[in-house]
Amino acid sequence: MESERLATWLSFLPMKPSTRGLHWGWTAKGKERKAKMRQWPSESAARRNAAALELRLHQEGWLDAKVQPRWIHPKRSTTLILDVTMGQRWTIDKVRWKVGASGLPLGALQRIAQLDEGIPMEMGRLVDAQERIAAWAQSHGYATVHTGLIAYELDTLGQSQGRSATLEVEIDPWNPAGMPWMSDIRDTLALLPRPHPLVRMGQVRWNGETPGPNTEQANLRPDVWRHAVDVAPGESFKPEKLSRAYRGLTILNMFSRVNVAQSLRWDTAAQEREVGLPGAVVMDVDFLVEPKETHDIAVELDFIRNDARYGPQLGITMLRHNARRWGGENAWFAGFGYVAVAPFANFNREGLLNSGEWSLSWRRTRVGIPPISLDKLLPSAAPKTAIEFGWDREIWPEFTRSQIHAKHDFSFTENPSRGSVVHISLIDVSLVNLSNRSVGFVDWLEDQENPLVVARFNNHATLGSSVSWERRWTVGSWEGGWEVQASWAGGLAQTFATRRGPSSWTFDDETGAWMVVEGVPVVQYGRGLLGFHGGKATRWHRLRRAFNVRLGMAQAGKNTPSLPLEQSFFTGGANGIRGWTIRALGPGNLEGSALASAVQGVGDIRVDLQHEWRFLADESWQPAWFVDAGNVWLHGKDAPEGTRWKDGKWNSIALSTGLGLRYDLEFFVARIDAGLRLHDPSAPTGSRWLGQGGLKGAIHLGLGLPF
Structure with missing residues (x-):
């Protein structure tokens, strides 16, 4: 077995x-x-x-x-x-079909059912075949067919020696006499069993009322309603269209309740004669919705856990649903967080109040992608456009980072069954200012031997765009997802300023970058990130394997000496190479004594390779054993010695292993991981491997699984 x-x-x-x-x-x-x-x-x-x-x-x-x-x-x-x-397993020796009276095509049923001679006699396989047959019939307009009309009979007599049986599949015809909605027909002969009829759409109602051509349902624009509910009277009945309509209404995020009521009806006013009777079977649909209040307010506690910052954030959001009748919403957000580069990193008198993060933003969303007409967009694509303006202020121990940003982006679903979603930011503008620089930080910058380090902490403006694509995948028993991100900035703006800008515009004397205002150049860069993760259950059902691959690369432009800090790559921490804290690993083989030539933990190339064995101890507790490998690197001729891949190659790969414990509180997963360094590329040669020096590692707290 x-x-x-x-x-x-x-x-x-x-x-x-x-x-x-x-x-x-x-x-x-x-x-x-x-x-x-x-x-x-x-x-x-x-x-x-x-x-x-x-x-x-x-x-x-x-x-x-x-x-x-x-x-x-x-x-x-x-x-x-x-x-x-066990004994011998029974198989199906012959398959007989009795479907003539139902009016359904035999060839299509045999192809859909997949009940071939010689297959094991599994009840689950037979039930699946029932459901496939009923789903196929309804998707082709035979709405009166359901699994209760599909019967099996297994004949095991006379064949018990070979442990085989004959399977008979019978699909009952349509029985009008058993339909309550056929009670108006008094002719008993007309109510005899007949082939199943092809059903058409009947009345389409909204909360019990039949809308007119210009009626606004739930205060929605008519074109938004037609886009979300692509159903019209008289067309062939397609269950998948009603399912898409249901999803389209729920995506609007303006209804507290959505229900699609369906009822069959015999329409005697129909012109055709269906299955020998005057009239036709139609499906009446009533979309029952309950709109949300026009305004809403929410208070939430979130947990920031990106590559550079870590900590709780308390926020308040005020919503205006169905803004301007486009099925979207206006959202005003204000939040404050206590964040740091690692848990408890600033629990001291000097750093306790130097780890705040404030955020203010306004965001408007709507259905569709202007200027494309909604009639030309598929409802299943869930097209959505957003405009956002915001201000963020991060207080680091060394400086205060303020940012003003504006974005105009849209998204659509390329393949709903695979969760394939595309996000495109046409305009992504930001202005970053570093102020309140500490004396120690200023002295550190002045002592830097590499001007590329100083450039990472300059004030700057970003004028760019980005695109991302995420999708789920399944291969055998493995399942997971992948994501591709690409962003670019500054190139078009720099070219326009150089060739078409007025003479009053200024440029940096050293780099030639366009200065938006005094001391604020436009940065140029290109950045890409690929993420690929998956998992599978092992033969021991309590043990599950999971992996994660993250590859990133960025390149500064011609007039930008080095990438800004927020566009660089980091690793370590609760979601990176867990033998190190955030921004404590790399770049490359950089040693602590060489920190005057590069910024520790900051690179232009990133590689993370992670693998976990997760053991389901019970419904809540999940111990894990993990192995992580990777690092960040710099590249280019001006990169310091030892920070590039070619300098150390495989010797610059960091390797760690460790144990984790996760607890499922039903509404979130609490996690603690302890990582031990197996190979430390930043240590001196001869003491990099475990056993060649003292034990080193890191402990991480987190919410949710790492991947």
Whole structure:
């Protein structure tokens, strides 16, 4: 028997021992575990598990299987053994179809059902075939077909020696007499069973009312309504169109409740004669929605955990739903966070108040992508446009970073079944100012031997664009997702200023960069990031493997000496190479004594390779063992020695391993990871590997899984 299949069956057992490790009894899961512990072990639990497994085996085709329970008591513990006698697995020898009276095409049904001769006699396979047949029939307009009309009969008599059976598939015809909506027809002969009719759309209502051509439903613009609800009377009934309409209404985010009520009706006023009767079967649809209040307010506690900052943020959001009747919303946000480069990094008198982050923003969203007409956009694409203005202020121990930004972007779904979404920022403008520089920070900048380091901390303006594409993937038992990001800035603005700008515009004497205002040049760069992650359950159902690959590269432009700090790459921390804290690794083989030539932990190239084994101890606790590898590097002829990939190559790869513990609180996952450095590329040669020096590592707190 396949161990993976056995693990799946064991998961269906009704009685299992609960983990006697740590758990919180005041949670719902903790109370459930305590209740299970009181019922284990017992003869009742043994009999129930044996009966459940035997039933499962019968459903999978082992009709002769027997399961006997017994208890053993090794080393003061109690273990339930289920002795299984499998026997020979039954198969389907012949398949017979009786579908003529239903009016459905036999060839299409055989192709959809996939019930071939010689397949195992699995009940799950038969149920799946029922659902596929019913779904295919309804998607082709046969709305009166459902799984209850699809019956199986297995003939095992006379063939028990070979453990094979004959399967008969029968689809009942349409029975008008059993339909309440056919009660107006008094002719009993007309109500005899007939082939299933092709159904068309009947009345399309909105909260019980039939709208006119210019009626505004729920205060939506008519073109927004037509885009979200692409359903019209008289067209063929397609369940997937109603599903898309439901998704289209929920995406608007302006309704607290959305329901699509469907009811079949015999329309005697129809011109055609359907299946020999005057009239036709139609599907009436009523979209029942309950709009949200026009204004809303929300208070939320979030957790900032990006590559450079870490900590809680308290925010308040004021919403105006259905702004200007476009199905979007206006959002005003104000937030404050206590953030740092690592947990507890600034718990001292000097740094306690030097780790704040303030944010103010206004964002407006709407359905569609102007100037493209909504009629030309598919509802399934969920097109959305947003405009945002904001101000951010980050207080670091060394300086205060303020930023004003404006964005105009749009998004659409390229493939809903794969979660393939494209985001495009046509305009991304920002102005960054570093002020309140500490004396120590200013002295550190003046001591730098490399002018590229100083350039990372200049005031600057960004005029650029970006695009990203994310998508889910499945290969065998593996599943995950990938994301591609690309951004660029400054090139077009610099070219325009140089060739077409008025004579009053100024340029930097050293770099030639266009100065938007005095001391604020326009930066030029190109930046790309690729993320790829996935996971799968192992044959031992409690153990799961997961991996993450992150590759990034950025290049400063002709008139920009080096990348601004916010466009650079970092690693380490709770989501990077976990043997190091944030911005404590790299670039390359950079040693602590060479920090005058580069910024520690900041690079133009990033590689993260991560792998985890996650063990599901119980419904809440999840220990993990992880291995991380990677680093950040600089590139270019002006990069200091030892910071480039070609300088150290494989010796510049950082390697760490460690253990983690996660607890699922149902509304979020709390996580602690402890990483140990196996190979430290920043250590002196001869003391880089574990065992060649003292033990070094890092402990990280986080919310959610790392990938």
